[in-house]
Amino acid sequence: MLKLRSLVIFVAAIAVGLVPLTNSAAAPTGPRRLTLAYGAIPTTGDPAYDTNALAMDAYDAVFDTLVVFQDGKLRPSVAGSWKATSATEWEFKLRRDVKFHNGEPLNAAAVKFSLERILNPANRIPWLTQLGPISKIDAIDTYIVRITTVEPVATLAENLLIAYLVPPRYFQEVGRERFAREPIGSGPFKFKEMNPLTHFTITAFPESWRWDGKKPGVEEVTWKKLPEDATRIAAYRAREVEIADSVPPEQANRLRAAGAKIVSQPIAQTLSINLRSTWDTPLKHKKVRQALNYAVDKESILKNILIGHGTLSEGQIIGSDAFGYNPNLKAYPFDLQKARQLLSEAGYANGFEMTYHASQGRYPKDKEVSEVVAAQLAQVGVKAKIEYLENAVFSQMSRDGTIGPLNIYGWQYMPAMDISQPIPFFTCKTPRKNFCDPNLDEAINTMLSEMDPVKRLRKAQILSGIMRDTAPVIFLWQFHSVYAIQPYVKDYVPTTARRADLTRVSIDK
Amino acid sequence: MSVLVEANSRLKTGLPGSLAGTRGSAHWRRARLHWGGISPASVLLLVILAAVLAPLISPYDPFAQDIATRLKPPAWEAGGSWTHPLGTDQLGRDTYSRVVFGARVSLLVGFASVAISGVMGTLLGLLAGFFSGRVDRIVMRLVDIQLAFPRILLAVTIIAMLGPSVRNLVIVLGISAWMDYARIVRAQVLSLREKEYVLAARCVGLSDSGIMFRHILPNALSSAIIVASVSVASNIIIESSLSFLGLGVGANAITWGTMLADARNYIEVQSWLATFPGLAIMLVVLAVNLLGDWLRDILDPRLRR
């Protein structure tokens, strides 16, 4: 009946589980050990399968990509330079000094292998759509890769930000399952060990090109999985970890007063309340949607609920760190009178009732924000009936378009750092049936099909302006990821993509 | 059916194991009888009264937000005032009003779910004990299966599916706890079945259901009641645990459990947010437990003989 092998594995796994894993104990082996307490860690050693933003930190340290996003723009990484040689063809010229941790060279063949792996539907890699419509990949020289797309894709290089590169020979030797448990990359750190339920550990690999001749400031880095807020902060306060991410806003000031370095880093996600015009509700009217934007006192919520750990959205669903941001736009001011005026102009002087689908724990403070927003909307007669959806149900209903006319939502524009990532969800043809306005649609399509970056930026900014006016959402704010960092950790600088360059970090104990 | 399960059902009522004799320490029990039940009963009654009269005794709407007065401490601490005697929470809602209103749902969940399990379990236990044979085996098998399924997991699964709400939680807690009642009632039925008055009723020509409901049920009920009293307490605590996990009554309802869950990041500096609902839970559970003890004492069949 039971396969003997499974039985043996089963018993062995229990045995291993019963023996406390020495790495889980908070006993530093040396002074240059960095431990981070995160809400989520990589679920697998294979970087293609985990799309959680919090896992990228670890993957970035172990693996390389063709390009990286640093200091506000796209920069060369493994690809020294790239250009579009035609509307549907791109050439990437690679560095020649990159080697995987096992000595294999990172050349065009490796890039081809890594990308094709992602594009192969049989592998069920969730990043498949992120890469865009790629028709083929050719290694036209040892260190030159040509990528051909099905149709013109302006953001091809951005799309490759999450295409981590893996060693083809090793991968084919050990197979997917073992690669996931013993991965090999080319980054400044190499994988040491992991338990998907507790931790992910890597050690410095000074021979990697990314150290650029520097000596590693930390020898070992461990991410501990502590999803419960209270537990994570307790671990930080007891000095069991050097860094804690996602510090609840109300705790941040206390920690700062106790000597912690608090970094409140804006990340590539904004919170908004979708005003879905595709339902037959008052939200079909632009004035109603604008009225709702006037009715919410965003600054008050930012100050009191998020304690300042958020950046007001200036009428856009992207932050100032994204391509397409229009610096000339400003947020809708809080103006109850204007809100009421617009509502009565639209014929809803007495307000109306509407279902509001909220989430709990999906976004920071989503529950509190929903409660306050509903109370504020009630002041202009709009009675939002809050229904809390469980996360899986929320995702499902968002995707198939059945979610309510009002719903809270976090629009993410990472990894592309570009308005073109979230904006397709506001077109008329999106299966989400989120929003439909012919004017907005046209602006979106014009922007998406523009290949020239200068012209595209112009069109994107115009689009942002039209979007603010059309008000398909109540614009709220850009999230911050709040980190608590022990004072003896130097140069841990998280970015808007929630990652930090670990080659710069050092510990000064 | 498992011997263990048998013994366990006797356990719940505190009835002695099959070995202990009928003599023994009845004296000390009788002494406690009369005054033992008064204090917990009156506390419970007070709480129930408060819950029922909640709108009358709360100065504020428990949902009313006032961000300007958020996180005010209780009146006797620095910074507090008697306008909010027990302080306010992170959205400026009055803690005292929320505790009082929270009693409603917390008590409702506790009692209603017990009512459901009680009715369901008693009925099944009656059927199993009375009809024996196939019916009995099926019911007992269901008991085993339900027992083997961890209750919290069942709750989590069903609530994840249906969405957190008071109704769903009551249903889930109700249908996941019928087993104890079934077993106890069944055991009682088995022992009562052959008694003279039942046989006499049969002779007179009473139908099966007549016998079941008029003669056996009242006697089996006392055991069920004892189980129920203990269960109210544990259900209240389970509700608070589930709310802590985000899978209890959902965020629209106020219960002591959700208040505790919301307070978890404020426990150190704004401890009142957690202390008052926590104390409320403790008080009610304490009262119910003590009441259950007292009930067990007076309903102990050994003393009635």
Place this chain on the structure above:
Amino acid sequence: MAGFLARRLFDLLITVLGVSTLTFAVLRMTGDPVDFMLPPEATQQMVAEMRHQLGLDVPLPVQYVRFLVGAARGDLGESFHYREPALRLVASAIGPTLSLAAVSIGAAVAIAVPLGIVAAVYRNTMVDKAAMVLTVFGQSVPFFWLGIILVIAFAVNRNWLPTSGYGSPAHFVLPTITLAAFALARIARLTRSGMLDVLGQDYMRTARAKGLREAVIIGRHGLRNAAIPILTMIGLHFGVLMGGAVVTETIFAWPGLGRLIITSIYLRDYPVVQAGVLYMALVFVVINSALDMSYWLIDPTIRRE
């Protein structure tokens, strides 16, 4: 004896099968994991494709049969979330849960039984009253509140113990206290009432008349006869702890089965939930059977059904 074992094995199979079917049905009704597994930008076609590859687009009965066939071969599928064999994940989580449950029960018994005996022997004195008040409080506190406070008091404010995690004996202390409090209360009260029943028995008077030392009397005769209900309660609590330690595992980031199953339910990671619940059912039935055996060993006069 062999017949007893065979019957138990059969019971086990039926129960486990029943639990597994229940889980399967309930889970599949709760919606799709695919929406989680793909980023929002994934097309409907990709979604359909992945659903197909995971075997989620065939009718439920077919899915169930496939699951059973796989289970018979020892293959419980691959976790959707972790992309690892579900069985391996569950197996690695079993160790921490088992050890915590065992240590908690052990600690609870080690304290509760002597406490109960002392309370019974010195009944109605201050010692007895104090013990009983303590235990009732232990039963009434929402234990996750207790857990958080313990962490703040002993791990954060004083670095005596680790705040969370699993890896050394020190890691066991706080979670054990949190879990044991409840079981301790029940077991102590049970021991006390069991001992009280037994202390007044005739055979105890005989033993005293024989001139045996009081301690021996209590130990050998008293405890032996009170052992059955105590054992039952232990078995019950073990089962409860396996499933109900979820909240404790969450607070202390204990990599156990309860937390794994709950998060897998949130993530609709069917294979892991299936494997986990199957395992828990197995453990429950095994423990039940083991206790049945010990019950039978302690007292051969127990009639088995």
